[in-house]
Amino acid sequence: xxxxxxxxxxxxxxxxxxxAVTACTSTPESEDETGTENETTSSAAQExxxxxxxxxxxxxxxxxxxxxxxxxxxVVSCGEQVPSCxxxxxxxxxxxxxxxxxxxxxxxxxxxxxxxxCIRQATSAGADVVIxxxxxxxxxxxxxxxxxDKGVKIVGGGGADCNVVGGPExxxxxxxxxxxxxxxxxxxxxxKLQAAWLIGQTDANAKVLLLNxxxxxxxxxxxxxxxxxxxxxxxxxxxxxxxVANADMAGGALATKFSSALLQATDANAVSIPVGGWxxxxxxxxxxxxxxxxxxxxxxxxxxASTMDLIxxxxxxxxxxxxxxxxxxxxxxxxxxxxxxxxxALVQGDxxxxxxxDNNLPDSGDYTGGVDHVAEYSALWGxx
Numbered sequence: 001x002x003x004x005x006x007x008x009x010x011x012x013x014x015x016x017x018x019x020a021v022t023a024c025t026s027t028p029e030s031e032d033e034t035g036t037e038n039e040t041t042s043s044a045a046q047e048x049x050x051x052x053x054x055x056x057x058x059x060x061x062x063x064x065x066x067x068x069x070x071x072x073x074x075v076v077s078c079g080e081q082v083p084s085c086x087x088x089x090x091x092x093x094x095x096x097x098x099x100x101x102x103x104x105x106x107x108x109x110x111x112x113x114x115x116x117x118c119i120r121q122a123t124s125a126g127a128d129v130v131i132x133x134x135x136x137x138x139x140x141x142x143x144x145x146x147x148x149d150k151g152v153k154i155v156g157g158g159g160a161d162c163n164v165v166g167g168p169e170x171x172x173x174x175x176x177x178x179x180x181x182x183x184x185x186x187x188x189x190x191x192k193l194q195a196a197w198l199i200g201q202t203d204a205n206a207k208v209l210l211l212n213x214x215x216x217x218x219x220x221x222x223x224x225x226x227x228x229x230x231x232x233x234x235x236x237x238x239x240x241x242x243x244v245a246n247a248d249m250a251g252g253a254l255a256t257k258f259s260s261a262l263l264q265a266t267d268a269n270a271v272s273i274p275v276g277g278w279x280x281x282x283x284x285x286x287x288x289x290x291x292x293x294x295x296x297x298x299x300x301x302x303x304x305a306s307t308m309d310l311i312x313x314x315x316x317x318x319x320x321x322x323x324x325x326x327x328x329x330x331x332x333x334x335x336x337x338x339x340x341x342x343x344x345a346l347v348q349g350d351x352x353x354x355x356x357x358d359n360n361l362p363d364s365g366d367y368t369g370g371v372d373h374v375a376e377y378s379a380l381w382g383x384x
Contacts, residue, residue, distance in 0.1 A: 041200075041203055042203055042204050044199070044204040044233070045199060045200045045201075045202070045203045045204045046200065048196040048197070048199040048200040048204070048233075049196070049197065049200030049201075051193070051196050052193050052194075052196040052197040052200060052319070052353070052354040053353060053354055053359045053360060054353060055193060055322070055351060055352050055353020055354065056178060056181075056189055056193075056351045056352065056353075057178075057349070057351035057352065057353060057369060058177075058178050058179060058347060058348075058349025058350070058351050059349040059371070060327070060330075060331070060334075060348060060349050060371065060373065060376045060377065060380070061334065061346040061347065061348065061349070061380065062380075063346060063380075064379075064380050064381070064382065065334070065337050065338055065341060065343060065380060065381065066337075066341070066381070066382060067099040067100070067101070067337045067381050067382075068337070068340045068341065069100060071096075071101040071102070071128045071129060071340065072101070072102050072104075072125070072126055072127050072128045072129075073096040073101045073102065073103045073104070073127070073128065073129045073130075073131070073333075073336070074103075074104045074105070074106060074118070074119075074121075074122035074125070074127045074129070074130045074131070075089050075092045075093055075096070075103065075104070075105045075106070075130075075131050075133060075157070076105075076106050076108055076115060076118040076119060076122070076130060076131065076132040076133060076135060076157075077089040077105060077106065077107050077108055077118075077133055077134075078108055078110065078115070078132075078133055078134035078135050078246075079107065079108060079109055079110035079114075079246065079249070079250070080107040080109075081109075081110070081249075081250075082110070082249065082275070082277040082278070082281075083276075083277040083280065083304040083305070083306050083307075084134065084275050084276060084277035084278075084302055084304055084325070085133055085134050085277070087304045087305065087325045087326070087366075088133050088134075088157065088158070088325040088326070088328060088329040089105055089133050089329075090329075091325060091326040091328075091329035091330060092131055092133065092157065092329040092330075092332055092333055093105055094329075095329060095330045095333040095377065096333055098374075098378065098381075098383050099333075099337070099381055099383060104122070104125070104127075106118035106121060106122065108132075108135065109250065110246040110247075110249055110250040111246060111247070111250065112139040112140060115132065115135050115139060115140045115143070116139075116140045116142065116143035117143075118132075119132065119140055119143040119144060119146075119147055119154075120143050120146065120147075122147070122152065123143075123146055123147045123150050123152055127147075127152050128152065128153065128340070129152070129153045129154075129155055129336045129339075129340065130147060130152055130153070130154050130155070131154075131155050131156075131157040131332050131333070131336065132154070132156075132157055132159055133157035133158060133159075133329070133332075134157065134158050134159060134216070135157070135159045135216075136159040136160045136216050136217045136218065137154075137159065137160065137161045137162035137167070137170050137171060138160075138162055138164075138165055138167065138217060139215070139216070141162050141167060141168075141170065144162070144170040144171075145168075145170060147170075148170055153172040153336065153339050153340065154170060154171045154172055155171065155172055155173055155174075155175070155332055155335050155336040155339060156171050156173065156174035156175045156183075156332065156335070157175065157328075157329070157332045158175065158218075158328065158332075159174075159216065159217075159218070160174065160183050160184070160216075160217045160218060161174055161183075164183065164184065164217060165217065172339045173335050173338075173339055173345040175328065175331050175332045175335050175345075175348055175350075176335070176345055176346065176347045176348060177328070177331070177347070177348055177349070177350050177351065178347065178349065178350075178351050179347050183218070184218075184221050187218040187221035187222050187225065188221050188222070188224055188225030188228070189225060189352075190221075190222050190225060190274075190301055190302070190321060190352065191221070191222040191223060191224065191225030191226030191227070191228075191229065191272075191274075192225040192226065192228065192229040193321060193352065193353070193354050194222075194226060194272055194299040194300070194301065194319075194321060194354070195225070195226045195227075195229035195230050195272070195299075196229055196354070197297075197299050197319045197354040197356075198270040198272065198297055198299050198319075199229070199230070199233050199236060201270070201297035201317060201319070202236075202269055202270055202297055204233050204234075204235055204236065205235045205236065205269070206230065206233065206236040206237070206269065206270040206297075207236070207237050207239050207267050207268050207269050207270060208230065208236070208237070208238045208239060208268060208270040208271065208272055209239060209240050209242065209261055209262060209265045209268045209270070209271045209272070210223065210226060210238050210240070210241045210242070210271075210272045211241075211242050211244050211258070211271075211272060211273050211274055212241050212242065212243050212244065212274070213244060213245070213274040213275065214243050214244065214245050215245050215246045219274060222274045222301060223241070223274070226272060239265050239267060239268050240261060240264070240265050240268075242257065242258065242261045244257060244258075249278065249281060254278065254281055254282065254283070255281060255282025255283060255285070255286055256282075258282075258283050258286055259282075259286040259290075262286060262287070262290055262292075263290070268296070269295055269296060269297065270296065270297045270298070270299070271287070271296055271297075271298045271299070272298075272299050272300075273298065273299070273300040273301065274300070274301040275300070275301050275302065276300040276301055276302050276303035276304060276306075276307035276320050276321070277302075277304060277306070277307070278300070279300060279306075279307060279310055279318075280306055280310075284310060284314060284316065287316055288314070288315070288316065293315050293316055293317075296316070296317065297317045297319070298316050298317065298318050298319070299318075299319045299320070299321075299354070300318070300319070300320045300321065301320075301321050302320075302321050302323045302325065302352070303320030303321055303322060303323065303355065303367060304325060304366065305365060305366035305367075307320045308320075308322075308355070308361065308362065308365070308366060308367055311355060311356060311357055311361055312357070312361070317356075318356065318357075319354050319355065319356040320354070320355050320356075321352045321353075321354060321355070322352055322353050322354065322355035322360050322367040322369070323350070323351075323352040323367065323369075324350060324366070324367055324368050324369040324371065324373060325366075326366070326368070326373055326374070327348070327349075327350045327368070327369060327371055327373040328348070328350040330373050330374070330377045331348030331349075331350055331377075332348075333377075334346070334348065334377060334380065334381075335348070337381065350369070351369075352369075355367060
């Protein structure tokens with residue numbers, strides 16, 4: 001088993017070149033990590049797995065900052081019914097409260113109207129800072145503009161600013177996650193690592209049912225990164241792309257749509273799901289009841305504690321993008337502190353790597369990336 005975390009930061013060009021070169025190189029056999037020959041895994045597959053498990057990661061900032069006092073922070077959730085939203089919301093609230101800020105959370109209920117209403121409520125309530133978790137500016141541009149007009153600072157919680165699609169910059173700062181990596185490049189790496197894991201799990205012969213998350217700007221970015229990596233594998237193929245939206249999740253249709261697509265994709269040996277929290281919304285049950293558990297490799301995007309538990313317990317060959325949402329949430333609060341102090345926002349280092357039963361999986365609980373983010377950020381902020 002590899003250690004749970006490697007604090008390695010690739011330049012974007014180096015990562016992309018490495019993926020492109022290694023995924024195409026195929027020989028009959030290769031040596032595994034212990035130096036013995038692995039007769040069932042080609043070098044292309046093994047190298048893809050090595051890249052997926054190594055991932056792209058950084059470290060929290062080291063430059064201290066002092067939180068301002070009497071700050072009213074609102075944290076807007078993309079949808080509390082999804083763990084991938086609720087977990088970082090809780091962590092951001094915890095971080096804000098630890099520095100003495102007044103914190104209010106608001107559930108956007110998986111739809112842009114709900115997100116916009118939460119931001120407007122925050123503006124009316126005199127918020128100093130709003131952190132929208134998993135929400136892009138383009139979905140709530142009017143509400144963000146109203147907040148800007150009232151002097152409210154918007155700090156990214158994993159979503160992109162409006163300028164990525166040619167609109168205005170309405171966020172005081174996005175959360176800067178990896179060095180020299182744009183938010184688009186960051187999300188594409190998400191897709192690339194999932195694709196690399198599936199290439200490795202299928203011995204460079206992946207036939208994929210791909211779920212494309214259409215609502216956020218970053219959903220198609222994940223898909224684009226996945227497609228780019230798959231294109232480097234000569235014998236790999238995306239058999240079907242299934243478009244899914246927040247409305248499918250909120251309305252309970254997600255599992256039905258997925259079950260139908262899986263039933264039709266009879267030649268698929270791989271599945272890619274962009275959000276780990278969706279696995280608990282009927283997708284795991286659909287895979288387990290399909291009769292194809294032994295034939296499928298399943299990769300998911302950002303995995304929370306529930307996804308880690310699922311990896312430990314399910315018979316599915318499941319790999320998930322290990323990501324410390326708590327670290328990211330504390331990073332958003334760190335960004336907010338620095339914005340309010342008129343300081344430069346710093347890179348927070350919250351990267352990711354693929355996790356499965358034999359690699360990078362913590363013994364229990366959530367994935368942390370090997371970082372005690374509460375202790376590290378508390379020290380930065382002078383919190384006892």
